[in-house]
Each structure stands twice: as structure tokens, then as C-alpha cells.
Amino acid sequence: MxxxxxxxxxxxxxxxxxxxxxxxxxxxxxxxxxxxxxxQAYPYYAQSNYDSPREATGKIVCANCHLAAMPTRVEVPQAVTPGQVFDITVEIPYDLSSQQVIGDGSKAGLNVGAVVMLPEGFRLATEEEMGPEKWEEISENYISTYSDEQPHILLVGPLPGEDHQELIFPVMAPDPAVDPSISFMKYKVYVGGNRGRGQLNPDGSLSNNNVFRSPVEGTVLGILEMEDPFSDVPDEFAGTDVGDGYPGTRLVSFDTAAGPKAMVIPPGPELLVSTGDNVTEGQDLTVNPNVGGFGQVERDLVLQSPDRIKWLVAFLGAVLFAQIALVLKKKQVEQIQAAEILG
The missing domain is CATH 1.20.5 (Single alpha-helices involved in coiled-coils or other helix-helix interfaces)
Incomplete structure (x- = not known):
């Protein structure tokens, strides 16, 4: 029963x-x-928050979150002709032994990404235009445009940095005969390259890939490390936003002249202080875990008219012919003068 x-x-x-x-x-x-x-799909943070990846000051907006500066190298042809498919090569060098702090505080390899701002009218070449060999070379890079209205702005990343320190963008040059808004002239190409996660989130808050500083002057009362998002939070931390509460999140309390204060340090950055230490406002409480950085460069690119090249070749040929004719005429005159002297 x-x-x-x-x-x-x-x-x-x-x-x-x-x-x-x-x-x-x-x-x-x-x-x-x-x-x-x-x-941390950093190129797409810019895509979702900015109409253009380049500000009026010339700064590429990726630098708003990736605060550290590191070199980016770019290879661009000096000149191209209409309908020509050419490569823009972006190199993002860094120490391959470096590991970055990821969201849960553990370590992993760095990712890389890049943004290439072509002149309007230039665009990513299609598979048919670049050919099967080039397509096979770049097909794993997953290059996309910034928006449907801006096909001249190209994005790639995040990609594993170990295999993608060099990114190739096959580009199709426009033809002024087809698009009257295009002119034969010198243009600018703007490129940004990044490795590693940013130090700031798109909302301006610190990521765990940053150094954390003391918000007050006082004494460290205690440091509590959370084991999981459901760990009990002591009364002194009541009302404190613990974020995602990943295991390893540190809750630090301070005794100050204005009363007890508290702050949250996410997992990842190594602490430099312990309970009982006196701290000043702005003092580093953690090491700086960042090993990545962002760099931007600009290059000149000339859209050259084939007719100008033909006329230049013709002009140089005429100059060469004139020089040869002068040399031959001079030799002829010298021979006549020599004959007159002997005669």
C-alpha cells in the first residue's frame, strides 16, 4: 500500500x-x-556599435577597446589598373608563446582580426575573379563586409593567431568607364590589425584582460573568492554587482575613512595585495594580464589609367629613339670631320 x-x-x-x-x-x-x-569577436563589436570603423579624427574604433599599441604591417601595390585583382596583405605579428586571459579567467592562445577600409568602389573579389587557387588560400579567413551599404570595408576575425598572422584580402579594382563616380587618382587605404582581447567592453566597463586599481584609500579588510555563481555573499558586499560570478571572482573589501567599501575583481588578473595591506586610491591591485594590442596604418593606392601607361611607354620609346638618333648623328659628324682632316 x-x-x-x-x-x-x-x-x-x-x-x-x-x-x-x-x-x-x-x-x-x-x-x-x-x-x-x-x-571575443572584436571586429564585430565595431560593426554593431559604429556606422563607420574610422572616426573623424582618423582613429579606427577598435582602439577604443584595445588600448595597448602593437605593430601592424601592410603590403599594398603602388598602383593598379581597372578590373585588376590584387592582394592586400596584413601582417599581425606577436610572440606565439603568449597566452591571453579569456572570459572565465583561464589562459588560451591569442586570436587575431583585421579591418581594411578600401576606397569607395573597390571591393572584395569574387571566387570567380580571384581564381580557385587564391580562393582555396583565403577561404578559411571568412572575410565579410562591414555592411551591405559599405562593401569597400572588409572585416575578418577572430581567427586563431597561430595560423593567421598573415591575412590576405583579394581586391577588385573598379573601372571608371563603368562607374563614373570613380576617378583615376591616388587613394588612401586604412588598415587596423589586432591580436588578443580588449581591455574594455563595448559598454566601457573593464574586461578581465585589464589591470584593476583601488577605488579608495584605506586598508584591505578581506578578500573573498567565489566558488560559483551561487556562492553566499557576505553582508559587506550586499548590493555589489558581482557580474557573471565566474568561479575565481574576487570580492575585495576596504576599510576607509568614509566607511567600508567593496569592489569586484573578475577571475584572471593576479592579485598584488592581501588582507591587511594599506592601499592608496588608484594603486594597482592586480598585474596587467594583457599580452595583445592593436595597430593601424594607412597606405597610398593609385588607380592608374591603362591609356596613361600606353602613352608613357610611347613617350619613353620616343625619347629613347631620339637619344639613339642623336648618338648616331654625332658619330656621323665625327666621321665626316675626321675625313676632312685626313683629306
Whole structure:
């Protein structure tokens, strides 16, 4: 004979089951966010927040989140002709032994990305235009345009840096005979290259790939490390936003002249202070974990008229012919003069 469970007890058991399911969903969501932070699709942050990746000051907006400067090298032809497919090569060098801090605080290899701002009218070459060999070479780079209205702005990344320190962009040059808005002239190409995660999030908050500083002057009262998003938070941290609460998140409390204060340090950056240390406002509490950086360059690109090249070749040929004729005439005169002297 089955024993009947009281109604209130059954309700409590059901509530406990629902709460556990909700907790499991939250944990899964946190893990998904942590995994998403591994990629940190930085070129697309600019795409989703700015109409153009280049500000009026000339700065490429990627530098707003990637604060460290590192070199980026670019190879661009000096001149191209209409309908020509040419390569723009972006080199993003860094120490391959470096590892970056990812969203959950663990270490991983660096990713790279790039943005190439071509002159209007220039665009990414199609598979048919670049040929099967070139297509096979760049097909894994997943190059995309900044928007449907801006096909001349190209994005790539994030890609594993170990295999993509050199990124190739096959470009098709426009034809002024087809598009009257295009002129034969010198243009500018703007390029930005990045390796590693940014120090700021798009909303301006610090990422865990940054150095954290003391917001106050005082004494470190305590440092609590969270084991999971559901860890109990002491009263002194009540009201403190613990963010995603990844395991390893540190809650630091301070004793100050104005009373107790608290701050949250996400997992990743190594602490430089311990309980009982006196700190000043603005003092580094962690090391700077960043090993990446962003760099931008600009290059000149001339869209050259084939007719100008033909006329230049004709002119140089005429000059050469004139020089040869003068030399021959001079020799002829010298021979006549020599004959007159001997005669």
C-alpha cells in the first residue's frame, strides 16, 4: 500500500525541483557566456556599435577597446589598373608563446582580426575573379563586409593567431568607364590589425584582460573568492554587482575613512595585495594580464589609367629613339670631320 504524501510537502518538493532546474539553467548560461568570451569577436563589436570603423579624427574604433599599441604591417601595390585583382596583405605579428586571459579567467592562445577600409568602389573579389587557387588560400579567413551599404570595408576575425598572422584580402579594382563616380587618382587605404582581447567592453566597463586599481584609500579588510555563481555573499558586499560570478571572482573589501567599501575583481588578473595591506586610491591591485594590442596604418593606392601607361611607354620609346638618333648623328659628324682632316 502506497503512503500518500501531504499536499504541502508535495508542493515543497515540486518547488525544490523547479529551483534546481532554474539553477542548472543559470549555470549553463554562465558557461555559454564564458565560452563566448573565449572568442571575443572584436571586429564585430565595431560593426554593431559604429556606422563607420574610422572616426573623424582618423582613429579606427577598435582602439577604443584595445588600448595597448602593437605593430601592424601592410603590403599594398603602388598602383593598379581597372578590373585588376590584387592582394592586400596584413601582417599581425606577436610572440606565439603568449597566452591571453579569456572570459572565465583561464589562459588560451591569442586570436587575431583585421579591418581594411578600401576606397569607395573597390571591393572584395569574387571566387570567380580571384581564381580557385587564391580562393582555396583565403577561404578559411571568412572575410565579410562591414555592411551591405559599405562593401569597400572588409572585416575578418577572430581567427586563431597561430595560423593567421598573415591575412590576405583579394581586391577588385573598379573601372571608371563603368562607374563614373570613380576617378583615376591616388587613394588612401586604412588598415587596423589586432591580436588578443580588449581591455574594455563595448559598454566601457573593464574586461578581465585589464589591470584593476583601488577605488579608495584605506586598508584591505578581506578578500573573498567565489566558488560559483551561487556562492553566499557576505553582508559587506550586499548590493555589489558581482557580474557573471565566474568561479575565481574576487570580492575585495576596504576599510576607509568614509566607511567600508567593496569592489569586484573578475577571475584572471593576479592579485598584488592581501588582507591587511594599506592601499592608496588608484594603486594597482592586480598585474596587467594583457599580452595583445592593436595597430593601424594607412597606405597610398593609385588607380592608374591603362591609356596613361600606353602613352608613357610611347613617350619613353620616343625619347629613347631620339637619344639613339642623336648618338648616331654625332658619330656621323665625327666621321665626316675626321675625313676632312685626313683629306
Amino acid at each position: 502506497h503512503r500518500r504524501i501531504p499536499l504541502m510537502k508535495r508542493f515543497a518538493m515540486k518547488s525544490l525541483f523547479v529551483n534546481r532546474c532554474l539553477a542548472l539553467l543559470v549555470v549553463c548560461a554562465a558557461l555559454l557566456f564564458a565560452w563566448g568570451d573565449v572568442a
